[in-house]
Amino acid sequence: MTLSNVVDATLGAQTSTTVTITDDDPRSAGALALSTATESVAENAAGGITLTVSRTGGTDGPVSVDYATANGTAASPGDYTAASGTLDFLDGETSKTIPLTLTNDTTWEPSEDFTVTLSNVVDASLGQATTTVTITDDDPRNAGTLALSSATATLSEGGPAITVTVDRTGGSDGTVTVDYATADGTANAPGDYTAINGTLTFLEGEISKTIPLTPTSDTVWELSEDFTVTLSNVVDATLGTQTSTTVTITDDDTRTSGTLALSSATATLSESGPAITLTVDRTGGSDGTVTVDYATADGTAAAPGDYTALNGTLTFLNGELSKTLTLTPANDATWEPSETFTLTLGNVVDASLGLSTTTVTITDDDTRNAGTLALSTATESVAENAAGGITLTVSRTGGTDGPVSVDYATANGTAASPGDYIAVSGTLNFLHGETSKTIPLTLINDTTWEPSEDFTVTLSNVVDAALGAQTSTTVTITDDDARSAGTLALNSTTVTLSESGPAVNMTVNRTGGSDGTVSVDYATTDGTATAPGDYTALNSSQRHPDLPQWRDQQDSHTDSNR
Known part of the structure; x- marks a missing residue:
């Protein structure tokens, strides 16, 4: 209410009074809420993204609510522009918006998020208070290639455990995964090593992971044995060439190879x-x-x-x-x-x-012709002074298969060892194919005349062959010294023989030498006595052995029958 047109008075300072009519009807101010729990927006979206705060369940009177962004995996200002403030809803207003600005770059990133949260609501109630905004990247992604770092690895049976490395090369954008598992080769789990399997997760920017391998130690020597570690089921990356590593377990026990x-x-x-x-x-x-x-x-x-x-x-x-x-x-x-x-x-x-x-x-299984062994001659003659003595030959005839042998030995005849020759004995060994062997004989040369003398060489005890007919050779030694044979003469010009006996002997003497055998004829001749009436006539040729002296044959006197 306002005063005006005062008459005959003065108008004071308080000319107006505001009268507030308080409503006595129920008020429905409504509930304030973000319209969605989540939103997704491309990094390069023009104008960013706008979130809506709705007023539902009533619009009576003015209401307000504060809002503010908060970092999640997305961070301000690198990924978006942070915002905060108060939304004022007038009586009857049903919605307000929150504009959000994104930061566009040229580097690939994984999807990132931040939140927008309502708080401090005035004269209304609060509904959906938070929206999570996910920013999807629009840049090319280089997730890389996953591969084992080596085709082979060595693990000592006695430990320690080792690790094999899985490398991520050619890019590390985003999270990628790969499965791994061991598999028996000549080595078997659990006797030789601990089997493992699982999944390796590479986060954004991670470029390597390791897989631990543990041996099983024992006291028995074994060959070097192997097993494999293999990658498979790669997600969001490429699988490289080296998908498997062969792990050789070397033994640490004492080896007995024999x-x-x-x-x-x-x-x-x-x-x-x-x-x-x-x-x-x-x-x-x-x-x-x-x-x-x-x-x-x-x-x-x-x-x-x-x-x-x-x-x-x-x-x-x-x-x-x-x-x-x-x-x-x-x-x-x-x-x-x-x-x-x-x-x-x-x-x-x-x-x-x-x-x-x-x-x-x-x-050998063929028929053998070993042959016959025999001396080559039955007799041999050699001068006492022959240089080198004499050599006899033993011949092998009728076959020469294989080795054979025969014994030989000398034996005295009228010649005696060692005065006239050197006695020998031994064995002749014929090798396969040999046809003859020799027996060397050594003579004793002296200065005394002797008659021709002989000795023999005889074969015996033949082995693996036949013995021929000529098993013995007689060797005659002829003397080379000057001979003094001597003179033969009766020892008396007269002798007296009694008619009644006994008989008498006439002696023929050999003087001046006695080498060798000599002979002389003798005969009786009648004188005044006549044979056979007075004596027994003799007439013969008498040989004289090689003696210093030789007595002539005894004359016999025949007693006459008178």
Whole structure:
């Protein structure tokens, strides 16, 4: 109410009174709320994004509410412009807006968010108080490539554990994942290592992750064994070439790899077969793979005429205890003596070498013609002074297959050892194919005349051959010294013989030498006495042995029958 047109008075200062009419009807001021709980907007959206605050359930009278942004993974001012303030709703107003400005850049980022929150509502109630705004990036994304850093890795059985690395290369934009798992190879879980599997998560900017690998230690030597670690199921990135790493577990226990040796120092192989096998044994341990070279070598047998040559390498795997080698003969129709060749081991790797050589004897199966052994002559004559003495020959005829032998020995005749010759004895050994052997004989040369004398050389005890007809040779030694044979003469010009006996002997003496045998004829001749009436006539030729003196044959006197 206002006063005006005062009459006859003065108008004071308080000319107006405001009269407030208070309503007595129920008021519906409504509820203030953000229209959505979430919003998504591209980083490069023109004009950013506007959020709406709605007034519902009544619009009576003026109301107000404060608002403010808050960082989430998005941060102001790099990703958006922070905003805060108060929204005033007049009586009857049903909505207000909050404009939000985004920051556009050229770097890829993962989706990020911030919030807008209502608070301090006046004369109204509060509904949906927060909206989360997600900013999606519009720049090209380089998420990169995930790959294991190495194709191989080594893990000691005795530890420590190791890690293999998964690298992210060519970009690290955003979060990416990849699965991993171990798989048995020659190594088995859990006996050799701890199996694992899982997922590696690379956050924005992360460029490497590791996978831990743990061995299982024991006290038994084993070969180096392996297992694999493999990547799969990559999400939001590329899987590289190196998707698998082979992990080798090296053993830390004492290795007993053993000794390699031929099972026998000798073996026999028939020329006509069958083939035989030689065994190479591994004793004293069989840990791991070991090798040894082998080769045959000619002895008296030669390849390929007598056998098939071999050479190569034997490989024993972990736990293997023996290997065999096959030896094959070459058969023919010609008799041969037993021949030999060798098989030798060498160049052993990761083991010891035991018996390294076997001598193989090839026995022949053809008909043998060993021949006949005989002295070449029945008699030989040699001068006492012959230089070098004399040599007798023993011949082998009718065959020369294989070695044979025969004993020989001298024996005195009229010649005696050691005065006339040197006695010898021994054995003649004929090798395969040999046809003759000689026996050297040494004579004793002296200065005394002797008659021709002889001794014999005889063969005996023949081995693997026949003994011929000529088993003995008589060797006559002729003397080379001057001979003094002497003079033969009766020792008396007269002798008296009694008619009644006894008989008397006439002596013929040899004087001036007695070398050799000499002879003289003798005969009786009648004088006044006549035979047979007075005596017994003699007429003969008497040989004289080689003696200093020789008495003539006894004359016999015949008593006359008167």
